[in-house]
Structures are given as structure tokens and as C-alpha cells.
Amino acid sequence: MYSNFFENILYTKAILLLSVSIFICIWLIYFIYQLKNQKWEQFSIIYIPYIVYTLSIILWIVSNSYFHTRFLVIYPKQLAINLDKAANIFSFLAFISIYIFSCTFLSIRKKIKIKSYQILLIISTTIFSIYANIFSNLTISDINIISPSDFTIDFGSATLIFYSILIIITFLSLINLFLSSFSPNKIEKIKSIYMIIGMITFMVSTSIFHIIIPLAFNVFKYTWLPPALSVIELVFMGYAIICHRFYSWRYILFLMINSSIILSVFVIPILFIKKYIFYEPNIVISLIWALIFGLSWRTIWRYTGKYISLIIYGREKTPVSEINTLTHDFQISLSQATKKLSKLLQIDSNYISISDANTYQLYSSYLTKNDSALLKEEVEYYAENTQDFSLKMICEQMSQHDSAMVLPLYDNDHILTRLFITPHKKNGSVYSTEEVSALQHLLKNVESYIYSEYHIKKSQAIAHSIAHEMRNPLAKIQIHLEKIIQLTTSEDKYVDKITSEIEYAKKAIYNGNQIIDTILQEVHQPSIDPNLVKPYSIRQLTKQSILNYPFESDSIAERVLINESNDFSINVHKVLFEFIIFNLLRNAIYYFHEYPNSYIEIYFESTDNYYCQLNFKDYGPGINSVTKKRIFDDFFTFEKRGGTGLGLGYCQKVMKLFKGYIECHSNYGMYTLFTLYFPKSSIPLSRLTQYADINKEKKPNIFGTHIMVVDDNKSQRLLIILYLKKMGVKIIEAQNGQEALEKIHQHKLDIIFMDIQMPLLNGFDASHKIKEIYPKLPIIALSGESDKDEIQKINNIMDDRLEKPVRKNDLIKIIDKWLNH
Secondary structure (H helix, E strand, O other): OHHHHHHHHOOHHHHHHHHHHHHHHHHHHHHHHHHHHHOOHHHHHHHHHHHHHHHHHHHHHHHHHHHHOOHHHHOOHHHHHHHHHHHHHHHHHHHHHHHHHHHHHHHHHHOOOOOHHHHHHHHHHHHHHHHHHHOOOOOEEEEEEEEOOEEEEEEOOOHHHHHHHHHHHHHHHHHHHHHHOOOOOHHHHHHHHHHHHHHHHHHHHHHHHHHHHHHHHOOOOOOOHHHHHHHHHHHHHHHHHHOOOOOOHHHHHHHHHHHHHHHHHHHHHHHHHHHHHOOOOOHHHHHHHHHHHHHHHHHHHHHHHHHHHHHHOOOOOOHHHHHHOOHHHHHHOHHHHHHHHHHHHOOOHHHOEEEEHHHOHHHHHHHHHHOOOEEHHHHHHHHHHOOOHHHHHHHHHHHHOOOOEEEEEEOOOOOEEEEEEEOOOOOOOOOOHHHHHHHHHHHHHHHHHHHHHHHHHHHHHHHHHHHHHHHHHHHHHHHHHHHHHHHOOOOOOOHHHHHHHHHHHHHHHHHHHHHHHHHHHHHHOOOOOHHHEEEEEHHHHHHHHHHHOOOOOHHHHOOEEEOOOOOOEEEEEHHHHHHHHHHHHHHHHOOOOOOOOOOEEEEEEEOOOOEEEEEEEEOOOOOOHHHHOOOOOOOOOOOOOOOOOOHHHHHHHHHHHOOOEEEEEEEOOOEEEEEEEEEEOOOOHHHOOOOOOOOOOOOOOOOOOEEEEEOOOHHHHHHHHHHHHOOOOEEEEEOOHHHHHHHHOOOOOOEEEEEOOOOOOOHHHHHHHHHHHOOOOOEEEEEOOOOHHHHHHHHHHOOEEEEOOOOHHHHHHHHHHHHOO
């Protein structure tokens, strides 16, 4: 019995139609399940017409499938006529359900009632359609059956009216959905577009294959197509109803084309084998091909996807694929990865933020419960259509911060700690489902790296704060030392001794600030501002560094010997070079008391045409072979109290930044030799004048010039003012950028010294506004602890940079550079 039943329905078109009906049944179950989860009772008025529509489509497809089975020729003709009339009724119920849905959808969107003429149209057409198909032969009068799928239908007198009603209802439904698309809410607009696409597909197929071809050409073999294609409209409309986040049309097109190609690659060989090689299907060959295809379809997908993506997106990878490849970029640099991501998403990278979850409690509390994502348009849609007050507050907060998407980031214990916040797209479009999913996948893979970088940045911020607080007392000490010098007269008995001690104190302060700079450089990983790398005489720069070193006494300074027989020009950063010399001196002098006969010898040599050497030879205890292997390791220290272990490891990093290197040779118990290899500069020594006379202080003629000093730190500001007053400069003070802007119009200024981090208005924003008014007015940045990004900003906005705490000689040089050049 069952075998006969299956034999009677084993026809391609019938199997296809029945498969579509099974798929729609599964879809309906999924749809109802999603409705139950969403708990939107107030929208049941929309859902009921769609459910009726879906059931009608299922019955329409099943009744149509009868005409493509052997049952068509087995059972009496009257059954076929009755089923054809039933198919007409089911198709009408589907059409009228969609019309009711569109009317309801429009009324809710526009907040209006359904019109009386719409209700009248629904009632009258329903009565007519049922009467025409059940109680008379007005639509179907007879069917001429030849074989399965081969038949003709004799239409009744009301057939044209019946089909015209279906076309009118379809057009009216389309108009309703089109009117619904004019909504300020982007989600509602997208929903309407999806429904319109589905309806147009269904309307075109039905008009051509169910009405035009049968009526015009009396051909009925294509009538199975509209029921089969109805699944497109069904899914599109259902997807638009239950979903509020959508795939982009490009991505859908990409998936459809690639899937079709993959399916063709699988099916075509089987059809070819069946037709040309074997008369009967061979299960063994089919299984072998299925196995080969199963192992290779991913490779085929990637290969074909590359060319399809090139056609659709204009590049070989889809945006989703490119987002998924950013994991490595996030491991290397968060800022660079963010810039690449912003380009893919078409957003401004400056407005992407990774914030502490505690900063946005509204977002955090929602994401902790839902573990998903917050999209502005989606939240706005939910807030408008539900009574959830928290969503309304989230929507308001996202509007205030101009945020379009918020994604959660978790620590190793899956505790929400950070939020990934992005702005709106530049083209005004919403984030698609594939973009959100790709971002969630990416962030899940890089959460640990983001979490680690967050802690690094937190440590850097703490280091900046500590450095800032440490510099303040040092600056105050330096101010008081300058005042003591002013109070000391040549008649004082101990003037020479006081002056000498003050110089030692100044050098100690300078050394302290240099240690602060070193620690901050290590925190940020060392980098060099290209504008501060200049050619120097290696001999003169070394002598200057030794003069700046805070020796405890002249007797210790005398144990440092420099052989001046050779000299070379090198390209270095002066402060970093000085740090290397200071560190080597500090390490060697540490043992001077223990080894009273030890001394330091510094000499210069040329190894080849590319490198020159600075040899630092310490005739102290030497280093044993075991210790020597670790001296350049970070945080390694040996037999020294209070050492950080940053010195020599940092020296090695700095030498690499100079494109050189450092080596250590030691004879334990006799000496230690550090050899520093510097690339030679192409600029000859004859052109170098920085240290022609290192002991002569150049005093530019700046008497009567007007200089503004802008700094929120009083000690730093007073130190600069103290130096400038001695030169007869007229000084204008400002505590922040806002005050500077107010005072700039009251004075004719020659130069401005501007701090970076200040309240009310920071140095960058203030400089930008000043440059708009006075583009040629030199603005010099006062910067103590600048990272690479800050230095880049200084170079872009300001004219030059002076490191804090300010040294008198550096101040004089930079004033001379900008006022007398």
C-alpha cells in the first residue's frame, strides 16, 4: 500500500512542491517559536494574518502538487476539479491575508485606523471568491487530463474577474508596504523593503505563470512555479516580521550565488553520469562523488567566493572575511587594527572607543543579562514598540553620545569589563547582521589582547601621573636654586662654594628628570621623534653629557678621562644618547669607593666606512662570564642596592633605535668595556656647530619681546618666567588654553610656550584655534612625558617642542631659533 503511494508521487515537480511545503511547515514552527520568545502580545494582530497566510500557502502548494502526481490520472476528474477550486480558494486566502497584514502594518506604523473601504474590500472579495469557487462553476468548468503535469483547464465566466481581484489585492498590498517604508526609523524601512522584494517576486511569478500564460496560451505545465517560488515571499516577509537586524543585500546575493554554484558543482556530475554513463543510478559512484565533494566543497567555496566577491564588492574578500582576518592586527597594535576596522565598516576611527563597563552602567546591566549587542536603530525600534523603560533610557544615552553600536568585552572569567563602542556609519546605513556577527567573533578572539592593553594603558596613565607629581617638587627646587643665585652677590664669602653646590644640585635635578623620562620611555616602549634626531659630533656630545652628569665631587669627575684624538658625526637623539652615557657612568661610579684606583677611559674609533665606535672602558671589578650573559636583560641587576635593572636593557633598545648596537667585553677583576656602534652621519664634522663652544652660553637679543607662557602647573610656569625675566622679556601668563585665547587678543605676541594637558581647554585645541587667527605665530609645546601619538600631534599642530622641566640653555636656543631665524 505504502509502496504504491510513494510510486504515485515520485515525480520531480511533485517532490519539489511537497519539499517546499515541508520546509514552510518547519519555518512556521520556527516563526511561532520566535514569537513566543519575543513575547510581543501587542503585535498578535500582525502575526495572525501572516500565520493564516502561511497555512494557506501550504495548502495551496499541496493541492497544486496533486496535478504533478500519478493520482491525477488514477482518480476521477471531479476530484481534480475540486482540488483546483480548493487551490483557488487557498491562493485567495493567502493573497487576502497578506493584504490584511499590509493594512495592519501600515496602520500601526502610521498610527491610524484601518480604513472602512479596506474592510469592505476584504469582506466583498472574500464572499465573491468563495461563492465563485465552491457554489458554482464560475472559475473552473472542466479539466482535460492527459498525464501527470500535462493537462488543460476550461475556465468559467468569472475566472478573469477572480484573477483580476488577486492582482488588485496584490498591488494594494504592495502600495501599503511601500507607504510603510517612508519611516524615520531605519529598521521599519528595511522591514518594508524586505517585504516588498518578497511580494514583487511572488507577484511577478504568479502573474506570468498562473494568469498570463494559462489564459493567453492555454499552457498549464508551469503552474507549479508560483507555489514553489512562494517560499521566497513567505520567508522574506516572516524574516522581516520576527527579525530586527538584517543581512545586507550584497551579502545575501553573495551567499545565494556561491551556494548555487556549489550546488551545481555537486548535482551536474551526478546528472551527467546518470545520462551518459549509467542507465541506472549507481549508488557506489554517487557515494564516492558525495565523499569527494564533502572533502572539497570548502575549497571550492573559497575559490569561487573570491571571484563573486570581486564582482559584488569590488575586492577579493568580503567585508566579513576581512574583519575576521584582523585578529593578528589586534595582537600587534590596537590603534592600527581599529583604523583598519573603521575603514571596513565605513566609520570614523576617532570615535571608536573601548570604555570601562562601569562608566556606562545602563549598557553594562543590559548586556550582562542579554549577552548580545546594542544597536541604536534596533534599540530605538524596541523602545518604541515595547513598554521597556530601560531600553528608552539606553536609546537616549546612545543618542547623547552619538553611539551606533555597543558590544561587550569579557575578561578571562567571562565577567563584563569593557565595552566596544562605535559611531554611526558615514553613509548613514545601519550595521548588518553579518558585520555584527563578524565583530562579535573577532572581539571574542582578541578579548584577552584588549584586556591586556587596557591594563598597560592604565599603568601608563599611572606612570604619567606619578611622573607629573615627581616633576613638580623638582621644578620648585630648581626655582629656589635660581632665586638663591640671584640673592648671592660677588662679595659673599662663600659665593664660589655656593655656586658650585647649586650647580651640583641642578645636575642632580636634571638627572632625576632624566630617570623619569627613561621610565616613561620604557613604559611606552622606546620610540624616537624623527624631528629630534640630528647630526652631532660624537666627541663633543659625549663631553657635554659628562659635564651634565651630577658627580658627587670634582675628585670623582676627574677619574673620567676622554681621549679626544678621534671624532665622527652621528645622527642621534640628544637626550637618549645622554641617557646611555649617564647609565654607563652610574654603573661604573657605583664601585669607585670599593675600588679607589679604578677610573673610566672613553675613546673613539672607526671600524669601517659605516660604523664608528664609542668605547667606554671601566677599570673596576669587571663582570664574570655568567653575569655578562644577562646584563642586557630587562629588570636584571647584580650586586647593587636600589637598582631597577632597566638601564642596560634600555640602552640596548635605544642603540637599536639609533640603528646601531652595543657590546660588552670584560676581563673579570680587571676591566669592563662597553662598545657602542653608531652609524656614521653623511654630514661632515665641519658643518656641525652645535658644540663649537660648549661652555659659552649664547644670549640672543630678545629684550622687549612679548612671550606668553601657558601652563596649569604654577611651578613649571614660574621656572620659565624666572629665566625669561633675566632677559628683559615682557611675559603674559595663562593657566589654561581658554585663558590664553582670551588674552591673546590683548597683546601682540612674538612666541607662545604652550603646555599640552590642561583643564578647560587643552594645548592642542587652543593651538589649533590660535593658528586659525595667527597662522605665523610660533607655538612651542611644553611637554614632559609624551608618547608617540602625542609627539605626532605636536608636529602636526605646533611649531616645536621643549621638554619639561625646562633647562635655561634649551630655552635660549629655541627662542633664538624662532625669533632670530
